[in-house]
Amino acid sequence: xxxxxxxxxxxxxxxxxxxxxxxxxxxxxxxxxxxxxxxxxxxxxxxxxxxxxxxxxxxxxxxxxxxxxxxxxxxxxxxx
Numbered sequence: 001x002x003x004x005x006x007x008x009x010x011x012x013x014x015x016x017x018x019x020x021x022x023x024x025x026x027x028x029x030x031x032x033x034x035x036x037x038x039x040x041x042x043x044x045x046x047x048x049x050x051x052x053x054x055x056x057x058x059x060x061x062x063x064x065x066x067x068x069x070x071x072x073x074x075x076x077x078x079x080x
Contacts, residue, residue: 029059033067040071 017025032055039051
């Protein structure tokens with residue numbers, strides 16, 4: 001879906017960046033989002049705090065809320 005919407009917008013998203021932070025995803029604040037997503041599923045609260053702070057500094061508190069809601073929704077869907 002992201003790849004197709006990127007084509008419509010003329011953007012080239014690199015989905016491999018979702019698992020390798022050294023690859024630029026092409027998303028605005030992509031590295032911060034990938035780090036946040038990784039920290040959400042890890043058992044390290046310090047890493048989550050750091051990733052949340054990084055995302056807030058780069059994209060603002062609304063982005064942190066949106067990213068947390070998205071992660072929670074995926075977790076909920078797994079359980080359903």
